[in-house]
Amino acid sequence: MENIQHSHVEVKGLKLHVAEIGTGEKVVVFLHGFPEIWYTWRYQMIAVANAGYRAIAFDFGGYGLSDHPAEPEKATIMDLVDDVKDLLDTLGISNAILIGKDFGAIPAYLVAAVHPEKVASVITLGVPFILPGPSAVQNHLLPKGFYITRWQEPGRAETDFGRFDVKSVIRNIYTLFSKSEVPVAGDDQEIMDLFNPSTPLPPWFSEEDLTAYASQYEKSGFRFALQVPYRSLTVESGLIDPKVNVPALLIMGEKDYCFNFPGMEDYIRGGVAKNFVPKLETIYIPEGSHFVHEQFPEQVNKLIIEFLDKQSI
Structure with missing residues (x-):
């Protein structure tokens, strides 16, 4: 970890916090989800750097140590x-491999669809190809206490989260979302009420990890995270029939709660996702949760490096 270098890179007037390790000619750019930041990729960055790649992870604008829009x-x-795309241009990177987790998977695929010349291949974890728009998530097929529905409601999550310090919010979300059930609140509950204070952190997520996350969210807060992805997920992308034509790998933990989204398991296992990503390969990790890359880093790192080494850039 001490070999990871940190800087701020100005992209269209915003200073983005960038973490980097490795000097290989082949560049891997990691895109985080929520409640994550660059740090979620700590194991993968070191592994791909040791395998000869240049590894870059950054905090999206509005997250962690990056500026807010x-x-x-x-x-x-x-x-x-x-x-x-603009970060790649600013850093002088003509072509990269994109690795996205959770909602970070969405821009990973869409950059490859919109700017195919910039992307050699795509790897995503926990989330397949999803096109933003009204049908991106079938909220209406889940109870009204579905966490995305709650977080899309202006002010509701702010009030819910505001009852706790930042560290507790991160702890609660990491613990709740590492289970296989979709988080759904009752009529008399908020999402944070689903957390049982006696529940320990997952064994693969230490107090040190929690402190690292919390220290950065204490700077950024959750304002932007609630807008992107949750409140903007239904906004049309403007893209018509996008295709991702580069080689792609989807790594799914079989105990990932996302499998319980309506239609998601059929979409992934039934091969429908290949309509959008024709060269998609999917690998399942039987005991994997939504945070499979932190839960089983050695296994995930091996899958990533084997896939990368098969590609040409």
Whole structure:
């Protein structure tokens, strides 16, 4: 970890916090989800650097140590697509491999669809290809206490989260979302109420890890995270029939709660996702949760490096 270098890179007026290790000619760019930051990729960055790649992970604008956009409430996932492309341009990287986790998977695929010349291959964890828009997540097929529905409601999550310090919010989310059930609150509950204070952290997530996450969210807060992805997930992307034509790998923990989203298991296991990503390969990790890359880093690192080494860039 001490060999990971940190800097701020200005991209269209925003200073983005960038972590980097390795000097290989082949570049791997990691895109985090929520409640994550660059740190979620600590194991993967070191592994791919040791395998001869240049590894870059950054905090999306509005997250961690990166600047907030001027008008966060107007931001959409397509802004993240621009951020990735512009960061590559600013760093002088003509072509890269993108690895996205959770909602970070969405811009990973969309950058490859919109700027195919910039992307050699795509790896995602926990989330397949999803096109933002009204049908991105079938909220109406889940109870009204579904966490995405709750977090899309302006002010509701802010009030819920505001009852706790930042560290407790991160602890609660990491613990709740490492289970196989979709988080759904009852009529008399908020999402944070689903957490049982006696529940320990997952064995693969230490107090040191929790402190690292919390220290960065104490700077950024959750304002932008609630807008992107949750409140902007239904905003149309403007893309018509996008295709990701580069080689792609999807790594799914079989105990990932996302499998219980309506239609998701059929979409992944039934091969429907290949309609959008024709060269997609999917690998399942039987005991893996939504945080499979932190839970089983050696196994995930091996899968990533084997896939990368098969590609040409």
